[in-house]
Amino acid sequence: xxxxxxxxxxxxxxxxxxxxxxxxxxxLPVGNRPLVDYSVQDLIRAGVKDIYMVVSNVExxxxxxxxxxxxxxxxxxxxxxxxxxxxxxxxxxxxVRIHYIAQDPSGKYGTxxxxxxxxEEFKINExxxxxxxxxFIWNPGGETAAETLVKTSSDGERAAILxxxxxxxxxxxxxxxxxxxxxxxxxxxKPTVETAPSNLINVSKYVMTxxxxxxxxxxxxxxxxxxxxxEYVVTDPIDEYIREGGExxxxxxxxxxxxxxxxxGWVHANNVVCGN
Numbered sequence: 054x055x056x057x058x059x060x061x062x063x064x065x066x067x068x069x070x071x072x073x074x075x076x077x078x079x080x081l082p083v084g085n086r087p088l089v090d091y092s093v094q095d096l097i098r099a100g101v102k103d104i105y106m107v108v109s110n111v112e113x114x115x116x117x118x119x120x121x122x123x124x125x126x127x128x129x130x131x132x133x134x135x136x137x138x139x140x141x142x143x144x145x146x147x148x149v150r151i152h153y154i155a156q157d158p159s160g161k162y163g164t165x166x167x168x169x170x171x172x173e174e175f176k177i178n179e180x181x182x183x184x185x186x187x188x189f190i191w192n193p194g195g196e197t198a199a200e201t202l203v204k205t206s207s208d209g210e211r212a213a214i215l216x217x218x219x220x221x222x223x224x225x226x227x228x229x230x231x232x233x234x235x236x237x238x239x240x241x242x243k244p245t246v247e248t249a250p251s252n253l254i255n256v257s258k259y260v261m262t263x264x265x266x267x268x269x270x271x272x273x274x275x276x277x278x279x280x281x282x283x284e285y286v287v288t289d290p291i292d293e294y295i296r297e298g299g300e301x302x303x304x305x306x307x308x309x310x311x312x313x314x315x316x317x318g319w320v321h322a323n324n325v326v327c328g329n
Contacts, residue, residue: 055180055209055260058101058199061167062089062116062186063109063156068314079186080115081313084326087119088313090144091189092198096182099199103150105175106186107167110155120144120151161273163284164257169273172266180209181266183259188318190217190256191325192308198258205304206260212294212301213260216253217310222246227254228288230303237301240288253303255288256310265294265301 066078073081079089096104108114123142130138145151154174156167168183182199190198198215206213214237216230224246231238231250240255241248261269272290295301311322 054100055182055203055206056100056102057105057177057179058096058103058182058184059105059107059168059171059177060089060092060096060184060186061107061156061164063107063158063167065109065158066187066314069316069319077109077115078313080119081187081319083311083313083319083322087116088189088319088322089116089186090119091191091311092184092186093120093145095189095197095199096184097146097149098197099182099203101182101199102148103152105152105154105171105177105181107156107171108153110157114153114155117153161278161285163286165269165273165285165287165290168261168266168287169270172270177266178263180206180260180262183257183261185257187314188256188310188312190215190258190306190308191311191322192306196307198306198308201304201307202258202260205302209260209262211260212262212265212299213304214291214301215256215258215304215306217256217306219252219254221249221252224249224252224254229254232303235302237291237295237303239292239295253305256306257287262299265291265299268294 062079066073069078080087106116108116126142127139152175154170156170202213202215225243228240228242229244229249229251230253231241241250268290269287273285311325312318313322
């Protein structure tokens with residue numbers, strides 16, 4: 054059973070300025086919950102007990118505040134006879150632990166960096182789920198993205214990656230999967246409609262094995278990209294892992310992919326969630 058997950062939530066969220074000057078991107082509200090909490094609750098439903106969040110080193114950290122008990126609020130609710138609100142104010146079960154590591158936004162940049170940081174800091178040597186903090190799969194009452202990935206990976210025996218089917222006319226905006234016999238061959242970035250290997254796009258949700266995690270650590274440690282050079286993208290060590298014989302199973306998401314990274318995506322996510 055997979056009981057650990059990594060969620061990167063650092064970064065300035067520059068696409069969402071000026072609001073992200075004062076509100077962390079992962080804390081932008083969708084309905085009555087922040088973006089990141091949809092992934093957190095999905096992971097908890099799949100059996101995760103330890104969540105490793107890579108947060109910004111800028112204080113105060115809103116993510117930390119959201120997931121710890123607010124004793125003053127709890128006292129207020131009890132004193133005012135609003136005990137029925139206490140459950141809503143509780144943001145995670147007592148048996149779920151969230152661990153934090155701060156990432157300097159001015160340091161190495163890219164999706165591989167926070168994963169490598171968490172693996173090194175917490176000595177992770179078992180299969181983990183990796184979700185980004187600003188998007189989620191909306192499938193109320195159905196199988197969550199985390200449950201789909203765990204099943205596809207045979208409870209972590211193999212690496213797995215989640216894809217979402219989109220209209221083929223829109224594939225040139227995304228990383229698109231090339232799949233053979235249920236395994237990922239490669240991710241083709243922003244192909245033309247005519248050359249796209251499928252209409253299944255990458256939404257950066259994974260099950261990663263210990264071997265793959267160590268490759269990501271090595272990739273970040275051994276490369277020295279400058280601040281204006283390429284990012285440390287996690288698909289680079291994934292491609293290497295596959296080229297050298299590693300297997301990554303492809304799962305297809307059940308539900309709708311909602312992305313809060315853009316204003317349009319965030320508005321749509323609110324319309325979808327609040328309309329159900």
